[in-house]
Amino acid sequence: MQGGSSGIVYGGLKYQARCIADVRADAGSTTFLAGTLSLKEENEVHLIRLSPAESELVCDGLFYHPNEIWDLKSCPFDHRVFSTVYTSGESYGASVWKIPELYGQSNSPQLEKLFALDDHMGKIRCVLWWPLGKHDKLISIDDRNIFLWNIDASNKSAKVISQGSADMLPNLRGGAWDPHNHNSVATITDSSLHCWDLRFMKKSNAIEHAHFRDVDYNPKKQHIIATAEDEFGICLWDLRMLKHPLKNLPGHSHWTWTVRHNPEHDQLILSAGTDSTVNLWFAKVGTDESGPESPSGSPTREQEPLLNSYTDYEDSIYGIAWSSHDPSLFASLSYDGRVVLESVKPYLQRK
């Protein structure tokens, strides 16, 4: 395919990196946060903004972060707040940070640590904000437990409200918070996916015998999730019918690491993986699928769900993020620290 020739490259990250997040709360421009993963050097968080001319990505702020960053999420209602999960040696930590006022100068001021989520004993996997806006709760997941926090940004404090334990399950890997229902969270382990009801901290339903790397809720349709599979592709599921996936879209030649729905056009799905490829999918699910597919079956089925495969990467890709400011843009972060911004407009118009 034509690859990333159209993409805008940001080469400011000097070390390996896994995490990139869209700054959803920044309504004015397309902004991303990316954190580096370097064992020995001093790690950085970059605030990357698309220049108004939309021709280049500029570094809007560079902040030192004490440890290597394994997970980074931007606060959906305050563009200056974000959370990270980090390790130093064998200890894990998770914190919520505030970007200090810059006043024009961008020479690496210190991040302000709002509070640390330090009730965890195990390996912290990720921190989840409720994706759609202001919500005073926060979720953190380690390899055994899931914590629900009540946060108070003004008092710079966080308290554990409740805690769920994964018991006998294999280690938890990550999760996603249902945007349609803020009592529902999906977590993934090596071999299964579980939905949690946060009110009782109980697992409700599960998909077994699958190898998940990532999970993402459909932002428009309730009960629909996309999962990234070890088996070289993504799957779409209806949480009410977990026996078989709605769709199975194989397209990666190694692990699929992450999957993301477009915030506006929920049929557009991005997946990225360790085969150094980003795939753009067009996958209709749910009610609008059963209608046209049954009478005129083959033509709609024939339609290739893979819109494009971006292959111009040099290393595994662990991070992708759609821009919520301009939903036709997404940024991908490969392990070598290269951020590439691509537009999906050419493929949208073809639809």
Added chain:
Amino acid sequence: MATAGGAAPPAMDDKARRTRDLLASFYNTDPSAAAAAAPSPARPSPTAASASPLDSINSTSFDPDIYMNVLVQQSNLEGLLQRHVKMAAEIKNLDTDLQMLVYENYNKFISATDTIKRMKTNIVGMEANMEQLLSKITSVQSRSDTVNTSLFDKRENIEKLHRTRNLLRKVQFIYDLPTRLNKCIKTEAYADAVRFFTGAKPIFEAYGDTSFQDCKKASEEAINLVMQHLQAKLYSDSEPIEARAEAVVLLKQLNFPVDNLKSNLLEKLEDCLLNFQNDPTQASIGDISKTFRAYLIIFPDSEKRLIELAQALFSNRYETVRENLRKRIPSIDLLAMLRSLWEDSTSIDEVIPEAALPAFSLETTRDIIRQHIATAFLHLQNEISDVLVRTPSTSNEKLEESQLQTAMETSKIKVLQGCIDLLQEFHRLIDGNTELLVKLRDLIIDWVQEGFQDFFQKLDGHFHMLSGRSKSFSQESSGMESVQIDKVSTALVLMLAQLCVFIEQTAIPKVTEELASSFSGGGTHSYEYGPPFVPGEICRLYRSSGENFLHHYINMKTQKISKLLNKRFTTPVWIKHKEPREVNMFVDLLLLEFNGVVSEVKQILPGLIRRHRHSDSTGSTTSSRSNPMREDMLNRSNTHRSRSQFLENHLAKLFEQKMEIFTKVEYTQESVISAVLKLCLKSLQEFVRLQTFNRSGFQQIQLDMEFLKSSLKEFVDDEAAISFLLKEVNNAAHERCLDPIPLEPPILDKLINAKLAKIKDQSPNMQ
């Protein structure tokens, strides 16, 4: 008249008319009526006013003065003179006409008087004659009366005598009846006998109790004998059909319960048919058709029943054929059966065309052949799947040498030979020249083509089901298959992949060729989507299925290894790892898995292809390895000037890795093995990246990789890619290590040699 002679004919007409009118008025008693009638059809006058006085000369209202005045006024002298002449002539004419009429009348009158006179004289003599006649007639009447009275008594006597005589004759007939009947029986004139008996029957009924009793009894006995004879005649097949038919008619006349007879006979026929059905050698269809014809003539009203019988016979026989079908009889036998049935049906059809047997037969034959074709395909599919399922399950655990290979070969042969056998079978179906098959030929061709299309599609679906890949298939056929899915052996998947290739490349062209040579034509159905068998479509299907299976195989293998690696990398605490003393156990497990893959692949996939690898490797492994790297560095160095040298190297290597790792998998041993290896090493690298190591952990990885490097050489030719990937793993561990100091080469060598020696020690024990 002379002057008027030159005038035009209408003038003549005028004159004649006037004359006639005049005469009419003369005879008419009512002159006014004549006057009224006469002028009405008068000729059209030129001018009504002037003409009226002139024309009214013949009317009663004629006024001579006015006439004169008008005439004088209107006409000139010459005209007047002419009129005068004309009028004088008319008058003269009228006079003569009048005279003539008078004379004629007079003549008539005279002749009438004469006639009356003659009549008077004739009538005078008649009176006397009439009176004479009257007296004579009276005398005749009286005499006839006397004769009549004298003869009256005698006549009554004669009439009585005559009646008695008639009665006596009848009685005589009845008394003679038994003998007469017996005589009839002797001469076999049953028809007469029956006629006699039916004639006497009313008398017997009326007076049977009286003196006729004996006679009645005797004649009834006789007639019973007749009946028996008739029945015997009816039942005997040797009698001519007409005689039998006559017997039935006679019996019917004797009020014998013919319906019973008929049903008896038909039951007999049914038995006979049943016998025929069970053992066709006993009777020939010719006999049966003769019987049918006879019964048809004997009992004209039994046609419906006969049709039912015939239809039942044939449907039963076809049912037996169908049952045979389940036993999977060869086409030849089936064909023989169908052909004999068809012939039978045509011969019966000659007798009772209303039963529409040929149509029924044709219909049924069509169904049966269709079913035959379908079952043949189904059997083939089952056989193939049997071959596939049976062999790998036995060789699942202990991979005996070449067992998979033989299984592979058997299944290949099964598919090809099965298809060819089927074709031959079907070929026999259309080879015959019988009328039946000619009718069905096109249909059969279509079915065979359709059958192949369907067969290959179904087989593909079945393969998917066997492989457990297709979730939709397992949904459809729940239960048994879903259990199978869990224990689908990887060898089976690989065999399926290879079988798909085989079908695509060998079986389908072969089948297509055969079809084209012997099953061309057809097309009685107008297929909207072209011919029923579309080899291209099937090939495409199998190509994609084959690729799917191959990928699935690789997936299954890498998944398994991935689990192993996962356990290896998530369980130990790497950051507190102890100093490496020996190569880790997991390497053994890994090598065991690889061995499994290799053994499976070597047996199932074709083992080529040296030249392939050479042509490839000269391009990619050595020369291209350095070239793209440099080019890349040159290109990239402009854009990423800020990078450190380490990353630059890293990047360049990754670029090369991308070229090599995820290549298209081919159906060769090398390709599949190296694909599995590469994917596993890539997974290894990814697992390493997720951990943080201390120095010892790093050294352990280094040691393991070094050992793998020497061990993997024997598996795969693409050494460069493997060693590169191993180096990648090392690099990743290096990156993720807090204190990356590698092992000293001597120690490394020592540990590896120790491991190799250990393996060597073990291997003789194992074998």
